[in-house]
Amino acid sequence: MKYTFPPDFVWGAATSSYQIEGATRTGGRGPSIWDTFAARPGAIKDGTNGDVACEHYHHYPHDIALMRSLGLQAYRFSIAWPRIVPGGTGAVEPRGLDFYDRLVDALLAAGIAPWATLYHWDLPQPLEDRGGWPVRATAEAFVPYADAVTRRLGDRVKHWITHNEPWCASTLGYLTGEHAPGRKEPAAALAAAHHLLLSHGLVVPVVRANSPGAKVGITLNLTPATPASPSPLDAEAARRFDGAFNRWFLDPVHGHGYPKDVVADYAAAGIDALAAVRAGDLETIAVATDFLGVNYYTRHIARGGEAGNAPRVVEEPGPDRRTDIGWEVHAESFRALLVRLATEYPPQPLFITENGAATHDGPGADGRIVDTRRVRYLAEHLEAVAAARAAGARVDGYFAWSLMDNFEWAWGYTQRFGLVWVDYATQARVPKDSAHWFRDVIARGGLG
Ligand code: FCB
Numbered sequence: 479m480k481y482t483f484p485p486d487f488v489w490g491a492a493t494s495s496y497q498i499e500g501a502t503r504t505g506g507r508g509p510s511i512w513d514t515f516a517a518r519p520g521a522i523k524d525g526t527n528g529d530v531a532c533e534h535y536h537h538y539p540h541d542i543a544l545m546r547s548l549g550l551q552a553y554r555f556s557i558a559w560p561r562i563v564p565g566g567t568g569a570v571e572p573r574g575l576d577f578y579d580r581l582v583d584a585l586l587a588a589g590i591a592p593w594a595t596l597y598h599w600d601l602p603q604p605l606e607d608r609g610g611w612p613v614r615a616t617a618e619a620f621v622p623y624a625d626a627v628t629r630r631l632g633d634r635v636k637h638w639i640t641h642n643e644p645w646c647a648s649t650l651g652y653l654t655g656e657h658a659p660g661r662k663e664p665a666a667a668l669a670a671a672h673h674l675l676l677s678h679g680l681v682v683p684v685v686r687a688n689s690p691g692a693k694v695g696i697t698l699n700l701t702p703a704t705p706a707s708p709s710p711l712d713a714e715a716a717r718r719f720d721g722a723f724n725r726w727f728l729d730p731v732h733g734h735g736y737p738k739d740v741v742a743d744y745a746a747a748g749i750d751a752l753a754a755v756r757a758g759d760l761e762t763i764a765v766a767t768d769f770l771g772v773n774y775y776t777r778h779i780a781r782g783g784e785a786g787n788a789p790r791v792v793e794e795p796g797p798d799r800r801t802d803i804g805w806e807v808h809a810e811s812f813r814a815l816l817v818r819l820a821t822e823y824p825p826q827p828l829f830i831t832e833n834g835a836a837t838h839d840g841p842g843a844d845g846r847i848v849d850t851r852r853v854r855y856l857a858e859h860l861e862a863v864a865a866a867r868a869a870g871a872r873v874d875g876y877f878a879w880s881l882m883d884n885f886e887w888a889w890g891y892t893q894r895f896g897l898v899w900v901d902y903a904t905q906a907r908v909p910k911d912s913a914h915w916f917r918d919v920i921a922r923g924g925l926g
Contacts, residue, residue, distance in 0.1 A: 481864035482924035488591070488875025489920040490552030491545065491897060492832050494598035494642065496528045497884040499558065501535035505573035508564025510600035511610070511651075515658030524890035531885045533905050535577065540907070542584050544898060545881065548913055549920040552591040554831060554877045555581070556598030556642065559623050566605035567619045570626045578627070582634050593831075593877075594631065595639040595697065596624050596681065597674075599647055599658070599887075606659050611670035612652060614754070617677035624681040625688065632689030639771050639831065640681055643699040644674040644727055656888050668744070669754035675730055679762035697771030697831045698727050702811045702818075703780045706790045711782030718743055719780050732823050733764035769874070770819065771831035774859070777811035801855065803836040803886075803893050809858040816866035816873060827874045833859050834879035836886070836893040839910065847899050847910035856912060860925055878916060882907060 516527035561574030650657035653667035883896035
């Protein structure tokens, strides 16, 4: 079978500021919640942080040459708020803007379209000190920051993503405490989610005003839920998971407000999920956008309880069907998700803004990196995109996560998602087999 994509399909790779830049004390950058969190004993699996990471702040010309050698047409990166407004509010740091200015110019000179994400989790620490995302003032502070960035880069950056994965920023940051700032406060997590979405709605018009003709959207991480058995308990567990994880974000950005069944679930647990919502907020959040960014890695197998359940028909996968981070490989759920988005939500272009696999494969004796499992993962997921397109889903582009190995949040450097290997001791970059494979896919415009 041949899987081809239209000639204008966008092929790219993605990264984020804290995960690759390093240089956390350079150019006037202020502290972010990830600097603070990573310093907390036990917060990061290997005790590391993003102080150095891939030193992309210094090596970006080389990294862009690498992107060019892979034939990437687009590069999704994020802008570090603490480089632009180190205090969270107030003075803009020109050296921060200068860095991204140079990056954008170098990308354009290499023929690579810059796709900029305004928030990929590195909140300025001073804003967290004043309450973080659970307070409304943080959403308001996002506006002048986004204004400064889009004023400076809006003439050249023509694709903007307001937020990356507000589920992670709110739930992992403020409910489970696995991510910065490491708080475990259920009510605060819901307020954080609301303010993240609100800030999205607030900045879309700012981006449009400063970047004429640009396309703007939000990126959500969507994890479909599969009931483990046909039992009503498992179906109910799947509904709940899908509601809190996917619909809680999809529905309001599409103008449907927060899903009522999930609001009721929270109420039953004694939580007023709408406590932070003010009149007009839902209209602000429902602002028209040009595309939806979709990050997909895995599905969730939902099980509601043991007693009375029908036997499982969906077994938890063994290690052979998981990537090294433990996430199940399940491309069929990806296809079904994309078709669902096209049928249940207003028609709009979808871009896969992240998809990829963690595998540990490193250089062999000959220096070659044979990451066969990553190639297989990417191929299966691209087949899923092609199948979804054939079924009517309008997917207009695909960004592999990630261009290169990097700081994987609470996992530190223990997980490698890159198409390109990074030797952290020397900062050498070595394209893996998957990088060569992806280059050929792009050159061919699809899977052969
Ligand atoms: C996503 C994040 C990205 C990276 C991948 C593996 O949730 O957006 O930064 O960590 O997971």
